[in-house]
Amino acid sequence: MNMQKIFAAIGIGILVIVPFVVPVYFLHLIIQIFLWGFIYTAWSLMGRFGFVSLGHGAFMGIGTYVPALLWNYYGMTPWIGIPIGVLLSICLAVIIGYPCFRLKVVGHYFALVTLALGQVVLLFIVAERDITGGSLGMTQKLTGHSWYALQFPEKTYFYAIVLAVWLIGLVIWRWVDHGIGRDALEAISEDEEAAAAMGIDVLREKLRITVISAALTAFGGALFGQYLMYLNPETVSGITVSLQIVFAAIAGGMYSMLGPTVGSLFTLALTESLRVWFGVNFIGAANTIYGILLILFIIFMPRGIVGLMELFRHHHAREETAPAK
C-alpha cells in the first residue's frame, strides 16, 4: 500500500515538472490526453456497470457550445457559462434517463436511444447555423490572456487546469468505487429484477451515476472548447465522438481507474504516430488501423490494456505465492 503511495507521489511530481521541460507540441498532446482521459473516465463511470451510452456526444456538445455561445453573444464569463452548460446536460440526462430507467430500456435499446440523443444535439447545432456557425464551426471571441474569459494563450495554464480536473475525475472514480452505490450498481448490472427485489432503488442508483457521468462529460467538453478555441459540431457531438469515447474507454480498460486515461494515451499516441509516419497523404490510415485494433480488442481483450496488465500481474503473483515443488 505504501509503495503505491510512493509511486503516486513520484508520478504527480513528474507531472508537475512536465510543462517546463517538454516542447510545446508534446505539451499540447499531453493536455489532450488528460482532457480526453477525463471524459473517457466520465463515460466509464456508467460503462463499467454495463450501461453503455452511445450518446455522450450530446452532453459534450452542450457543455462545449453553451459557454461559448453565452460568451460570444452576451459576454457572459465561462465561470458562469460552464456551470449553466453542465446544468443543462444534467437536465438532459434526467429527461432521458428517468423514463429510460423507469421503463427498463436497457442493452441495445438504451444504446440506440442514447445514440439518437447524440444525433439530435449534433443536428440541432448544425440546423441553428445562424447562431452556431453550423458545420463550419465557430470560434470564441479572443481576449488574450484572461482569467475572466478563461483564455490562456500559454499552454502551461491549461496544463495545470486540465491536470487538476483529471485528478478530480480520478477522485470521483475512487469515491464511486468505494461507495455503497458500487455494490448496488453491480447488482443492477448483473440482474435488475433481483436487485430491485433486494430493496435496491434501481431507478435512483442508475439516475445518480448517469447524472454524474453526464455532468463530468459536459465539464470536460467545456474545457475542451476553452482550450482549442474552436468548436465544430462533428468533433464535439454526434455518433463519431460518442463512439470515440466508448472505444478509447474500452481499449484502455473501463473497469480500472486509470484504464480510460491509458485508452486516451493509447489512441492519441496511435493517431499521432501514424499521422507523422504516413503524413497527410494517407488520411484515414490511422483510423483504419484503429478500427481493426478495436475489433481485436473487443474480441480478445474486452477488459482493455489495463485489464490485461492486471490479469498478468495476478497470474504472476499467484505463481510466486504458489508452494515450490
Place this chain on the structure above:
Amino acid sequence: MDLYLLEAMVNGLLLGGVLALLALGLNLVFGVIDVVWIAYAELVMCGMYTVYWLHVYYGWPIEFACITAVAIVAILGFLVHLLIIEPILGAAPINQLLATGGLLFFLQSFATLLFGTDFRNIGIRLPVIEIANLYISYARLMAFGVALAGAIALYLFLKNTYLGTAIRAISQDREIMGLMGVNERRIYLVTSAIGGALAGLSACLLALQYDVHPFIGNTFGPITFMICVLGGLGNMIGGFVAAFIMSQIIAIGGYYTSTEFAYVLAFTFFIVLMLVRPRGILSA
C-alpha cells in the same frame, strides 16, 4: 391542400420505401442472431462504391454493376458474421454491437484511404416524371418499387422455403432449434449473407439518388437504427410502418423547416415514442 406539401409527402413516401429496405436487412439480422450491426450503413457505403467503380471506372453496364454489388455486400455480411460476430457470440450483446462499431471506423477510414473524401456521382440522370402536376423523381419511384419487391421476395423466402422456415424458427427459440437438428451456425451465416444482400440492394438504389462518399453511412445509419427500434427490433412489419412514419416526419418537417431540423424532429419523435412504447410501435 398545398401542392408542394403534397409533393413533399409523396417524395417522403418514396423515401420511406428505401428506408424500409435498409431497415429490413438490419431487422432480419437482429431478429435471427440478436445482434445489432452498428456498421450496417457502412456496408451500404461499400455497395455504393462497388456500383460506382464498376460502372464509372470499368464501364460495366449499371445492371451488372448492381448485381455484383449485391453479391459483394452479401459476402461482406457473411464475413462480418464469420470474423467478428461468431468469436463473441456468447459475450454480452453490447460487445457485439461495439465490435461492429470498430468495423464502422475501419470501413469509413479505409474508404477514405482508398477513395479520398470526394463526393462521387455515378452520373446517371434519371428523368423527373410528372403526374397530375406533381413532380416525382423516377429514381425514387424505382427505389420504392424495388424496395417493395425486395421485401415481398424476402417474405416469400421466409414463408415458403425450408431454409426460411428454419430462420424463422430459430428467431423464435434459439435453444430448441439446435436440439432439433438445425445447424445454427449455417443459419446465422445465411442470414448474415441475406442481410448483406439487402444492404447491397439498398446501396444500388441509393447510388442512383445520392453521391457516394466515405461518411455517407453517418447520414443513413442513425435513421435506420431508429426505424428498426421504433418498429421493434426484429419486427419486420413494424420496421416497415416505422420507415413510413419517419420518412413522413422528415418530408413534412423538411418542408416547413430545414432538412437538419426535420431530422431533429424525427429523432426527438423517436426518443419520445421509445419512452412511451419501449418495445416498438406495434407492441401490445
